[in-house]
Amino acid sequence: MESDRKKAVVLSSGGLDSTTAMAVAKNEGFDIFSLSFFYGQRHHHELKAAERVAAFFNVKKHLVIHTDLNKIGGSALTDDIDVPKSDDSVIKNEGIPVTYVPARNTIFLAYGMAWAEVLNASDIFIGVNAVDYSGYPDCRKEFIDAFEKMARLATKTGVEGTTALSIRTPLISLTKAEIIKLGTWLGVDYQITHSCYDPSEKGLACGRCDSCILRRKGFMVAGVKDPTPYISK
Amino acid sequence: MESDRKKAVVLSSGGLDSTTAMAVAKNEGFDIFSLSFFYGQRHHHELKAAERVAAFFNVKKHLVIHTDLNKIGGSALTDDIDVPKSDDSVIKNEGIPVTYVPARNTIFLAYGMAWAEVLNASDIFIGVNAVDYSGYPDCRKEFIDAFEKMARLATKTGVEGTTALSIRTPLISLTKAEIIKLGTWLGVDYQITHSCYDPSEKGLACGRCDSCILRRKGFMVAGVKDPTPYISK
Numbered sequence: 348m349e350s351d352r353k354k355a356v357v358l359s360s361g362g363l364d365s366t367t368a369m370a371v372a373k374n375e376g377f378d379i380f381s382l383s384f385f386y387g388q389r390h391h392h393e394l395k396a397a398e399r400v401a402a403f404f405n406v407k408k409h410l411v412i413h414t415d416l417n418k419i420g421g422s423a424l425t426d427d428i429d430v431p432k433s434d435d436s437v438i439k440n441e442g443i444p445v446t447y448v449p450a451r452n453t454i455f456l457a458y459g460m461a462w463a464e465v466l467n468a469s470d471i472f473i474g475v476n477a478v479d480y481s482g483y484p485d486c487r488k489e490f491i492d493a494f495e496k497m498a499r500l501a502t503k504t505g506v507e508g509t510t511a512l513s514i515r516t517p518l519i520s521l522t523k524a525e526i527i528k529l530g531t532w533l534g535v536d537y538q539i540t541h542s543c544y545d546p547s548e549k550g551l552a553c554g555r556c557d558s559c560i561l562r563r564k565g566f567m568v569a570g571v572k573d574p575t576p577y578i579s580k
Numbered sequence: 581m582e583s584d585r586k587k588a589v590v591l592s593s594g595g596l597d598s599t600t601a602m603a604v605a606k607n608e609g610f611d612i613f614s615l616s617f618f619y620g621q622r623h624h625h626e627l628k629a630a631e632r633v634a635a636f637f638n639v640k641k642h643l644v645i646h647t648d649l650n651k652i653g654g655s656a657l658t659d660d661i662d663v664p665k666s667d668d669s670v671i672k673n674e675g676i677p678v679t680y681v682p683a684r685n686t687i688f689l690a691y692g693m694a695w696a697e698v699l700n701a702s703d704i705f706i707g708v709n710a711v712d713y714s715g716y717p718d719c720r721k722e723f724i725d726a727f728e729k730m731a732r733l734a735t736k737t738g739v740e741g742t743t744a745l746s747i748r749t750p751l752i753s754l755t756k757a758e759i760i761k762l763g764t765w766l767g768v769d770y771q772i773t774h775s776c777y778d779p780s781e782k783g784l785a786c787g788r789c790d791s792c793i794l795r796r797k798g799f800m801v802a803g804v805k806d807p808t809p810y811i812s813k
Contacts, residue, residue: 412648413646418645419691454690454691487733494730500720501683502718
């Protein structure tokens with residue numbers, strides 16, 4: 348028996364943003380289908396976090412797609428380029444950061460679209476954010492709108508006119524502090540999430556990379572206690 | 581030293597259509613970067629064909645992306661559904677065929693877009709065809725146009741305004757016979773290509789599936805000798 352409840356595919360990195368996006372979907376009453384990717388990223392610890400998050404939200408199914416995106420290259424997150432630390436100039440939000448992975452959100456959303464079609468899900472949630480990641484072209488509203496339009500033409504449902512797929516970006520115009528406040532209000536336990544681009548072997552956050560700094564600052568500004576044990580204080 | 585020649589990413593399945601699209605790109609003077617996918621499809625023989633095609637056109641690089649698209653399911657090409665034969669009704673171009681893989685072209689084009697960005701390539705060639713595959717939503721011009729628009733917003737080049745990526749579909753309005761005539765004129769050796777959805781273990785074409793029938797009929801109508809040895813005459 349197919350459930351009558353509405354279904355959402357939620358792209359989950361195990362990080363702070365996607366976990367908050369999942370909390371929003373849950374709060375709207377969706378059955379959640381969480382989708383993660385193993386793509387040769389250095390921080391495979393995020394996959395463990397994504398599993399913890401899936402369990403926390405009691406998702407209907409958690410799917411991990413393996414793909415060797417790293418063969419394409421072009422990013423510090425999959426290549427042998429050093430991940431920038433806080434003392435480097437690249438992190439200061441000038442232009443497009445070196446941690447940008449070409450077409451990553453497009454590829455991830457395309458898989459989400461495939462799964463949504465099979466599940467007959469009406470919504471895909473993605474935790475993109477245009478405030479803190481203003482340098483990433485595929486975090487902007489114009490991109491998301493164009494993807495949604497394309498997706499509606501790309502799928503069976505688009506042709507047969509049954510369900511019009513919506514790409515949902517509940518965090519797109521929030522600051523990190525606002526995201527943390529929203530998630531805290533929705534009951535997210537941020538201790539289970541992972542943000543660091545350059546963790547230790549055991550998965551401890553470095554505290555100094557782009558992503559750690561945004562996270563730490565976010566908790567500070569939000570006035571919420573940060574549960575993350577960082578290597579660098 | 582970077583070559584001054586223009587670069588194109590060509591999506592290559594090793595089949596008749598994508599090989600002809602590659603011939604068009606070659607004829608226009610592009611340096612070719614061919615991109616294939618191993619996604620749990622039954623007909624892995626197409627990957628061997630894609631290698632033969634890459635060698636035939638002397639491509640700059642041939643890349644095979646592995647991804648477990650089959651985990652998502654929803655198609656006779658990746659699931660355990662029987663591939664339809666010519667005596668089944670599903671093949672008669674009524675609605676969307678069961679061999680349709682959800683979002684496949686979107687996913688493949690998204691990877692193509694990633695590679696194009698890294699290579700600074702201006703064009704992506706895809707051998708989609710709206711005549712013989714009218715039931716596939718992602719083979720239509722409306723979809724390709726929407727993808728191109730999205731792609732220009734999704735990438736660095738789109739933001740920085742350097743190269744506007746073009747999605748090239750030289751076969752979109754051609755019949756199979758016209759594709760074969762075009763490719764023959766451009767010197768394609770179709771013997772190296774593979775079209776069958778349901779080949780023998782050694783890779784021989786069945787002669788009876790949707791794809792084989794379109795191919796056989798195409799050669800017949802084009803008046804070109806079909807070099808393919810089929811199991812079923």
